[in-house]
Amino acid sequence: MSSGGVPSAAATSSSQCCGQHGSRGHSARRAPPLAIHEQEVGVADTLQLEPLTEEAFVANLQQRFKRDLIYTSAGDVLVSVNPYKKLALYSLDVVEAYRNRPILSHLPPHIFALADKAHWNLRERNEEQCVVVSGESGSGKTEAARIVLQYVTVAGSGPSGAQQDPALAPIKLIRDRLLQAGPLLEAFGNAKTHKNDNSSRFGKYLDVEFDFKGDPVGGTFTSYLLEKSRVTRQLAGERNFHIFYQLLTGADIQLLKSLKLHRNIDNYAFLRPSRPLSMETIDDKRDFQVTKKALETLGFSAEDVVQIFKVVASVLKLGNIGFTPTSNIDGTEGCTVTNDYELFEVCGLLGTNPMELTSALTQRTILAGPVLDSPSTNPAPPPPPPSCGSLRGVKSGGCSSSAAGTPPSFVPSSSMSSTASRDVYEVCEMLQHSTLARLTLADERGSTSTAGELVVADLSASEATASRDILCRALYSRLFAWLVKQVNDATRVRKYGKRKVLGILDIYGFEVFEQNGFEQFIINFCNEKLQQAVADCTLRQRQEEMLREGIEWTPVDFFNNTPVCELIEKNNHGILAVLDEESQRGGPGGDESFLARLCHTCGSSAYFETRNCAPHSAPSDLPCNTSVPPNCFRLRHYAGTVTYGVTGFVDKNNDTLPLDLSLAMFRCEHPLLKNLFPEGNPKRTTLKRAASAGTQFKISVGALMGNLQSKTPHFVRCIKPNELKQPRIFENALVQHQVRYLCLVQTIKVRKSSFAHSESYESFLHRYKMLSPHTWPSWRGSAVEGASYLLRDLPLSSPHFAFGRTRIFVRGERTVAELEEFRRQRLEDLAALVQKMWRGYRCRQRYILMRQSQIVIASAWRSWREWQIGKTRLFKGKKNLFCLYRVAREEYRELKRRKQIEWAVQVIQTHYLQWRRRQFLQRLCVSLPSESPMCREWPAAAKRLSDTSLLLRRIHHKWRCHKYRLKFDQTARNRMREKVTASIIFRDRKASYPRSVSHPFLGDYVRLRQNVQWKKICVETNDQYVVFADIINKITRSSGKFVPILFVLSTSSMLILDQRTLQIKYRVPAADIYRLSLSPYLDDVAIFHIKAVSLSIEFIFFFL
């Protein structure tokens, strides 16, 4: 079973070397062991292969294979050639060498390197990973997956980590359970086939969950469609599932006795075909111990183990039950169990009643057809379907509803779905009536049946055998599903926290046998999907990315298998859809009808052939395609053409277990059977019809592909060197065929002209920003700009990088490793810096604490010393000293309190004053006086603010004057100037001056300037510029009386004119007026003093 050369963790723990904690490049590095020293045989990394042709590639593989170098790197893919012998490639030394290798070291390609990369990405990049192992059946996939699992479970804390550290005991337990799940599932799910002695007959996908340190904390297994037909039938030269042989060969005599088994394999019909097989590669006895140990490690109790083996033994014994045909009284065929003792033993193992099991195996309960009142009106009944057996009204007791010799008055409706019959049956069950009672009642009512009546039909011997086989397959496959569930329970993650997942996919390999059935079709469909996913990732997506990112690129062609996948899975028109339709239709001849409909629906596809429809390439005039056998169809898969026989397709797709069997199994006392056959529970409520096997598989494969796409994939392509399963044989043509359909050369070509790594600018910058002072600690510009700054600051040449539209591309793996190395070194420096700062902080804190302690100690010491001194010198006793201390302390407190009060007063005062100032200003701003400069009002202010108030008043006054001035035009300004001049002259000198201030000075009070007569006069006398003109009183010298006259003052003279005639009476040139006098009193007298040549004259005027 476990024939690979990988030591199990438990088996090798004693020989292991130091398991270092810490990541790659940090641990003590040792020279790699001899086994992995690069031996220059061929080309290890085929990117360097020249010329890169299929032949050269295969020759290179062969050259390396001869020297036991089975791993070769092919671009993004690791190629592994099955050596069919144990190699010293997986020792713990080698594990350690790959685990601790420096980033830039060069070690030969190895599956450990791939597993390490996946684990490292998971740990360091925090990305979910998956390892996809693919290849033909027998190419070494299961071994590869096992090796990957063994590596990744120890990659975190090292192979010996858990053994040495008790805190890691839970990790060790999970590690052991994950590793032991493999042998257990292989014992129940693997078998010897022509292709492989340990061929996986189920698909397996394991999600291992890791904590942040990279240690496994749990896992979940998903199994895909077990090939259960193998339980009852195997091809010549193949074997049944391993567990049957292991149990018979390995179990001790007591166990065998309790299971009522014999050691001789020949005693069991289901195992007989494999009897002549040589047992070179399989040691069932040893493997049984491995299986038992696995069950134990996975937490199965001794009782559980016995119950599991009881089910296995029951399957074996059921296989031995034969049926003898009998004729019923009504002429229909029935059967009885030939070997009752086997049946009794099975019933003993399962805890059920032999009668009940016999009825379940030899009879079928079905739903009756439409109401038929009399036999005469009854149309000829259609023949019963082969799976339904002949019908009788009631068995056991002979109270049949049909009279002897007459045809049964009710027939099963072939169009009635099994679900409907089940529903009615369940209703009966729920009503607590037994089928028998129900039927008897119906019979007593008078030999007629209504639609919906349940009847029991006898099965013929061949039908009973088929029924028995169905039961055996169901028992075994459900036991397997239950085991997977139990394993998952045992490996479930129990710790909370952030976790990352690494998936390992080991699906059944591509298979072509001489006869291929439904199972091979499903297996090959799965492989087709996997091939599509791998090609998508390594070839299509990569090329599309280059084009999308605008990087120069020459497209590489490859075989695209999408049409084949669509041919199989397309909704409505795919092979699986047609099969589903046929399965739902039910009735006889399903397989033939399925083939006919396939021919009609898929006949146009170039990948599909039947006898009646040839591929497009074939000449159309050929009447029939004789290369395809009858009842077969042929598909052109990516890995070759496969011919499938359609017999059994519909039944296997339907995969329904007759309700009689479910019920019988549910009623068994065996504790597992209630779990395995829940639909047998009459109280269950779900009446939904289960999806067909094909559809279920399609859905689960779709989910699997989605899951793989969400993770970073790592591909292992396994190659089978020969069909003989022999070491040292390398069949060139076989390998070349595999290399071709796996598109390995194209993968290398694409990788060679593309880049090893691509990443979005944002994530690239985020990962490496610490490598440039421009981008560390934070970069605010665009990510592209940041990335180019970053690269400029690195000692790496620019041809190693390419800038796409949204992603940056790194040419070689080595450059990626160099970047990682730079990052590691820089992180070490940064870690040292953080440590330094932390230590500094700690020391400072310590220093502060020590200083405070020192002060406390010193003060205590001083107190003590004073007390000592006081005791001897000043005070008589301790009591006085304490009094003194108390007084001093009181005084100190008082002083402190006073100081606090003073401080408080100051604060209050300051705030109060500020508040007052604020109040004053706020009040002032709403009660400002008028804006007239004449206004004298001003709001009163507190004495403390009088200076401020005065200042503000001045400012306000200046401001309003300024505003006032701004309103003046030129005339007003002139007038003001006159007023100011008048003020300078008359203010405080003339009592009537204040009265005049408010009157504007006009000068020409009689509008003389407009007078026509005056205009003439003034031209003559040159007195055009009148400064003053008004009617005033002149005091005559002679009489002293007032005489009104027109007084005019021009710029050149003073004139006295008659007020009516404007006749000039006197004209005195301005130069002759030498003085002007005014009285200081409240009169209007003005005196003009005039120089005269002969006498001096003075005019005295009264200005009114």
Ligand SMILES: Nc1ncnc2c1ncn2[C@@H]1O[C@H](COP(=O)(O)OP(=O)(O)O)[C@@H](O)[C@H]1O
């Ligand atoms: N790396 C290996 N080292 C040694 N033997 C191997 C190795 N890989 C496969 N084998 C042998 O090939 C057999 C078939 O391998 P297996 O992994 O079961 O094939 P697959 O799962 O692809 O059908 C194994 O039982 C084992 O004997």
Ligand SMILES: [Mg+2]
């Ligand atoms: Mg396998």
